[in-house]
Amino acid sequence: MKISIVVIGDELLLGQVSDTNSGAIARIIAPYGWSVEHVETVPDSAAAIVEAVSRAMSRSRIVITTGGLGPTRDDITVKALMQIFPGRLVENPQVLQNVKAMMQRRGLPLNNLTAAQAMVPDCADVIQNRYGTAPILLFHSGDTTVVSMPGVPAETEPMMRHEVMAALRQKYSSATHTLHTTLTIQGISESALAERLAAFEDALPQWLHLAYLPQASILRLRLDGNHTDGELLHGTHARALAQLKQLCADVLLYEGEHTPAMQLLNLLKKRGLTLATAESCTGGTIASMLTAIPGSSEAYCGSVVAYCNEAKQSLLGVQATTLAAHGAVSEPVVKQMAEGARKALNTDVALATSGIAGPGGATADKPVGTVCIAVATPSGTYTSTHHFGGTRTRIIERSALTALSLAIRTVPNILQIC
Amino acid sequence: MKISIVVIGDELLLGQVSDTNSGAIARIIAPYGWSVEHVETVPDSAAAIVEAVSRAMSRSRIVITTGGLGPTRDDITVKALMQIFPGRLVENPQVLQNVKAMMQRRGLPLNNLTAAQAMVPDCADVIQNRYGTAPILLFHSGDTTVVSMPGVPAETEPMMRHEVMAALRQKYSSATHTLHTTLTIQGISESALAERLAAFEDALPQWLHLAYLPQASILRLRLDGNHTDGELLHGTHARALAQLKQLCADVLLYEGEHTPAMQLLNLLKKRGLTLATAESCTGGTIASMLTAIPGSSEAYCGSVVAYCNEAKQSLLGVQATTLAAHGAVSEPVVKQMAEGARKALNTDVALATSGIAGPGGATADKPVGTVCIAVATPSGTYTSTHHFGGTRTRIIERSALTALSLAIRTVPNILQIC
Numbered sequence: 112m113k114i115s116i117v118v119i120g121d122e123l124l125l126g127q128v129s130d131t132n133s134g135a136i137a138r139i140i141a142p143y144g145w146s147v148e149h150v151e152t153v154p155d156s157a158a159a160i161v162e163a164v165s166r167a168m169s170r171s172r173i174v175i176t177t178g179g180l181g182p183t184r185d186d187i188t189v190k191a192l193m194q195i196f197p198g199r200l201v202e203n204p205q206v207l208q209n210v211k212a213m214m215q216r217r218g219l220p221l222n223n224l225t226a227a228q229a230m231v232p233d234c235a236d237v238i239q240n241r242y243g244t245a246p247i248l249l250f251h252s253g254d255t256t257v258v259s260m261p262g263v264p265a266e267t268e269p270m271m272r273h274e275v276m277a278a279l280r281q282k283y284s285s286a287t288h289t290l291h292t293t294l295t296i297q298g299i300s301e302s303a304l305a306e307r308l309a310a311f312e313d314a315l316p317q318w319l320h321l322a323y324l325p326q327a328s329i330l331r332l333r334l335d336g337n338h339t340d341g342e343l344l345h346g347t348h349a350r351a352l353a354q355l356k357q358l359c360a361d362v363l364l365y366e367g368e369h370t371p372a373m374q375l376l377n378l379l380k381k382r383g384l385t386l387a388t389a390e391s392c393t394g395g396t397i398a399s400m401l402t403a404i405p406g407s408s409e410a411y412c413g414s415v416v417a418y419c420n421e422a423k424q425s426l427l428g429v430q431a432t433t434l435a436a437h438g439a440v441s442e443p444v445v446k447q448m449a450e451g452a453r454k455a456l457n458t459d460v461a462l463a464t465s466g467i468a469g470p471g472g473a474t475a476d477k478p479v480g481t482v483c484i485a486v487a488t489p490s491g492t493y494t495s496t497h498h499f500g501g502t503r504t505r506i507i508e509r510s511a512l513t514a515l516s517l518a519i520r521t522v523p524n525i526l527q528i529c
Numbered sequence: 530m531k532i533s534i535v536v537i538g539d540e541l542l543l544g545q546v547s548d549t550n551s552g553a554i555a556r557i558i559a560p561y562g563w564s565v566e567h568v569e570t571v572p573d574s575a576a577a578i579v580e581a582v583s584r585a586m587s588r589s590r591i592v593i594t595t596g597g598l599g600p601t602r603d604d605i606t607v608k609a610l611m612q613i614f615p616g617r618l619v620e621n622p623q624v625l626q627n628v629k630a631m632m633q634r635r636g637l638p639l640n641n642l643t644a645a646q647a648m649v650p651d652c653a654d655v656i657q658n659r660y661g662t663a664p665i666l667l668f669h670s671g672d673t674t675v676v677s678m679p680g681v682p683a684e685t686e687p688m689m690r691h692e693v694m695a696a697l698r699q700k701y702s703s704a705t706h707t708l709h710t711t712l713t714i715q716g717i718s719e720s721a722l723a724e725r726l727a728a729f730e731d732a733l734p735q736w737l738h739l740a741y742l743p744q745a746s747i748l749r750l751r752l753d754g755n756h757t758d759g760e761l762l763h764g765t766h767a768r769a770l771a772q773l774k775q776l777c778a779d780v781l782l783y784e785g786e787h788t789p790a791m792q793l794l795n796l797l798k799k800r801g802l803t804l805a806t807a808e809s810c811t812g813g814t815i816a817s818m819l820t821a822i823p824g825s826s827e828a829y830c831g832s833v834v835a836y837c838n839e840a841k842q843s844l845l846g847v848q849a850t851t852l853a854a855h856g857a858v859s860e861p862v863v864k865q866m867a868e869g870a871r872k873a874l875n876t877d878v879a880l881a882t883s884g885i886a887g888p889g890g891a892t893a894d895k896p897v898g899t900v901c902i903a904v905a906t907p908s909g910t911y912t913s914t915h916h917f918g919g920t921r922t923r924i925i926e927r928s929a930l931t932a933l934s935l936a937i938r939t940v941p942n943i944l945q946i947c
Binding site for chain 1: 808
């Protein structure tokens with residue numbers, strides 16, 4: 112099943128917020144063999160909405176709109192959809208009750224604008240929004256369904272995952288099987304990897320496809336397949352994947368959709384090890400990547416974001432003489448940071464970064480992008496120096512992902528030594 | 530000038546990466562009075578690219594494509610565009626030189642795939658990519674221009690800001706003036722604010738428009754205007770803005786496009802004050818928001834991400850008896866965290882968070898979403914308890930933005946007292 116998405120909102124076209132709903136929907140439908148074939152982003156204009164939804168309906172049997180359902184007057188999605196699906200607005204008692212309960216839970220008074228969200232088109236099926244006040248509407252035209260969802264990701268994602276997906280699966284069933292497997296690669300450029308894999312790619316059947324997804328300092332390699340014969344697909348995909356993993360053995364970090372932070376936490380938990388971080392140039396980014404994951408507190412104890420030298424000394428025990436002799440961005444200092452964090456937070460492993468994210472701070476021998484990383488373990492501390500390109504944000508992201516990658520490569524060896 | 534964007538890449542439709550280029554382009558063109566009117570996301574398929582670009586050309590005089598320019602075989606944008614703009618591929622010596630220099634700087638060997646990026650259509654104008662190997666191509670069809678840009682944001686954004694914008698402005702000039710002003714609001718719901726502003730909105734001329742942009746725990750209010758008469762636009766916009774600010778005075782956090790983290794750093798720098806953070810439930814998110822800003826080290830000293838109770842005690846001096854009596858998520862503990870961070874990092878101000886981001890960790894009297902925040906200053910420590918809804922990510926984001934908002938409201942009062 113191919114789905115089209117129409118993303119509605121001036122704020123998206125003005126660049127004030129980014130659309131993350133499309134990606135979330137794509138990830139939710141993938142396990143069912145469904146995929147997104149087209150996304151259009153249009154302004155809060157009835158004409159633009161009607162045009163895009165009509166075009167999407169001619170392309171896909173399922174069309175999902177996101178946004179434009181709020182209580183304010185710039186939200187006009189329902190009005191626009193009623194130009195395609197004529198009907199009249201009627202008060203839906205369940206929606207009204209949901210809106211009242213939602214406002215009460217938030218300690219807010221019910222006002223006319225919020226109450227108006229209970230007025231829904233009589234031609235649409237209604238799904239209660241468990242996370243907000245705007246109901247989800249399903250409009251049907253023969254075999255085609257248009258689903259109108261809110262624009263707030265915290266409402267759209269869980270509602271799509273459960274109630275909306277259940278309603279859509281009841282109406283549609285898929286004949287095509289889809290498979291995606293992702294390998295996370297570190298330590299090779301995209302083009303060098305592509306040269307290495309050229310013959311492998313040539314030998315793939317037309318319904319298996321290799322995609323290169325470069326990220327900051329890591330690269331994800333995705334083997335996609337789709338076929339009506341599920342057995343043939345699974346067998347061929349598995350053989351191709353085994354061959355691919357062999358070809359990438361020296362640069363393969365791990366297999367799976369999950370992030371490097373998740374991979375590191377899983378490795379630590381499996382071995383009963385704990386982790387601390389000491390961050391200078393990454394400024395809390397590694398900590399926030401780790402703590403974004405539910406249950407991270409089982410293995411992750413915390414971080415010292417030592418942005419100034421005083422904090423490096425007082426909280427991590429970095430020696431003034433080492434700072435004076437080598438500068439803050441040096442392997443001796445980052446080694447003391449990692450070892451200091453390991454001691455201060457009483458963990459098995461500690462990861463530390465110190466670098467120049469720019470645009471300021473560069474010296475003659477240490478240009479912007481110079482980053483030192485240390486991994487302290489019970490059996491010793493490993494340090495390395497890297498030179499990253501790009502903007503400040505990019506250098507911070509590359510530093511954080513490289514540090515996590517180095518820890519991922521280090522952790523499996525710890526138990527063998529100690 | 531209205532611009533259409535065609536975003537190319539299977540990885541976007543699969544939800545493996547999000548499109549941030551469209552937003553960046555929108556923000557870059559806005560000051561010139563230009564805007565994005567439509568964004569389409571299509572797969573790495575020549576037919577889909579040709580269809581979307583042709584449709585965009587019938588809509589806008591400037592069409593920008595992003596993505597599909599990499600060295601690997603799933604990158605087919607140029608081939609697809611040559612179906613619309615026939616020509617032949619010729620080696621461009623400047624591009625070849627750029628590719629060679631780029632690979633050398635990164636310490637990577639030049640291989641055939643990378644070198645092939647120097648083959649460009651003879652019908653296109655070429656702009657050298659200063660941040661990557663794929664050149665930027667401008668195809669002309671009468672008054673319409675199609676610009677093919679890379680998909681990597683770290684290349685697209687700076688190239689768009691400078692070289693591409695210069696080339697486009699040389700060809701096009703705009704007759705319509707545009708103005709956007711953003712107010713950041715905290716402490717009122719979207720619908721309550723909309724009710725309060727209903728009469729104000731009704732009185733606006735048709736060419737002034739108010740948009741509501743809710744974020745986690747804050748809300749941005751944007752007053753947009755466009756008119757061919759620049760003087761009329763500026764005058765009317767300024768009067769409406771003054772009225773709007775008066776109507777929102779009690780909930781207005783600040784004016785401007787910048788983030789709460791930037792606002793707080795600016796306030797601190799202006800007053801010569803320094804800041805530290807102590808983060809439990811926000812896990813480094815406040816630190817990463819602050820350190821993402823160049824020059825943040827002038828005012829921000831660092832953070833203790835005290836994810837486990839041991840770290841709260843050893844690094845921040847939280848008392849074991851306070852933890853035992855009130856639990857980690859309590860105002861007495863978060864007060865000690867903030868005061869401990871202020872002392873340990875020797876700063877004027879410290880901000881601390883402790884809460885339950887979920888999905889685990891809730892107790893009978895402290896449900897998921899309970900978050901305590903403290904702001905320690907030379908004249909005392911302010912604490913508050915909040916109840917946030919939503920997913921783990923959402924609760925972390927709301928906590929971080931609320932903490933920054935509380936600090937923004939506190940800092941201006943510090944100098945008056947001490």
